[in-house]
Amino acid sequence: MAVATINSQELHNKINSGESIFILDVRNPSDFNDWKIEAQHLVSVNIPYFDFLEEDDAVYQGLPHDTEIVVICAKGGSAQMVAEQLDEKGYHVSFLELGMLEWSQFYNPVTVYEGENMKLIQLNRLAKGCLSYMVISGGEALVVDANRHVDEYTKLAVSENVQIKHVLDTHLHADHISGGAELAKATGAQYYISSSEMQGATGLDYKPLEQFEALKVGAVEAKVLAIPTPGHTPGSTSVLVNDQFLLSGDTIFVGGLGRPDLGGKAREWAQSLYDTVFTKVANLSDETVVLPTHFADIKEINDNGYVGATLGAIRASNEVMRTENREAFTEMVAGASGATPPNFEEIVGINRGDIHVTPEKATELEIGPNRCAVHHS
């Protein structure tokens, strides 16, 4: 009997439905420990597929008979093999058809705010912890920090019945391949990024973001302010929408601050981050909602289904944000960065337009979680 397949959208719906679900991840333990599907209230166990090659009933102990089991592997092949074995033994089972490969390319759009004159949508690429945004007003849209699957944005624009006018990157990303330039090209929009991020870059058509104090979306409704917030990278720029939503890029996260070490100048960039936090951002009210480009932990998804928190809440919960001593701040930020994002040098090269790769290669380079946030508990 053919075993049921499931795709990422269906899996996400199941996870969110509150229905009981059991994930059996059959990749090898090192891959599982490095990166897995996470959600609140989700049971996930790891038994590598090769354990199922042994005729050993002990392997099946702990697998539930009364709950649907979704089997997951890297690309679908071994999950199918294991799912068929479970099916034969009478388990209620399905498998994620194209595995983590597909999951890594799944985007979930969530409306953060909808008012009379403006709508703000967060697109959550769950597997990577990458967040991007569409700001909509008066039939026009601004897209911030688009990932490389540009169809996700053009499809959303069609369903929202808007035209994408502006596309911007808050900074030169190191953890994922930007879709900014390509999306702009596909939609006839303008592409913006701070020029200091692109020094010496070849072959990318962009407008220097620092030359625009405000971008207009729709009539006059959505006020978009570009605020230089160096620290994660020298040219990092946050976007303030309607004096209310701070699209903070990788500068400020719900759970911490952006890492300053990806340019080999951790201490120098940490100083810029200090100035950003205690001069630029200090002027923003506690009510401002921070919407970052990444999350590091599934717990950062709030009760409304999006990743974001007020500046007041972040200030209250994050020690670094309150560390006004410049030395101590630098020490905390520059000293605690952990493993760098995989392949980040090559990804930066692609985002500068210096390197070109096939979609297959791009997928391979991006696989795994993002590592752009610095954790401080």
Place this chain on the structure above:
Amino acid sequence: MQADLVVDAKGLSCPMPIVKAKKSIDTLSSGQVMQLEATDKGAVNDFQAWVKQTGNEMVHMDEENGVYRFFVKKA
């Protein structure tokens, strides 16, 4: 390196290289060496984990022109 059995898993994708490896090593006696060749990059991590899990010994592994070679001594 001398192998008692050479297994060709080139062109096969996960889980087939390991399935073949398991079937093949079952035919060997303790102390004999199986050489397996694969082209699936994903096999590299999986193969090491499998060898460890089954208590066998990875004597050597290398890569040439996209072909990964694993030499496994049966426990």
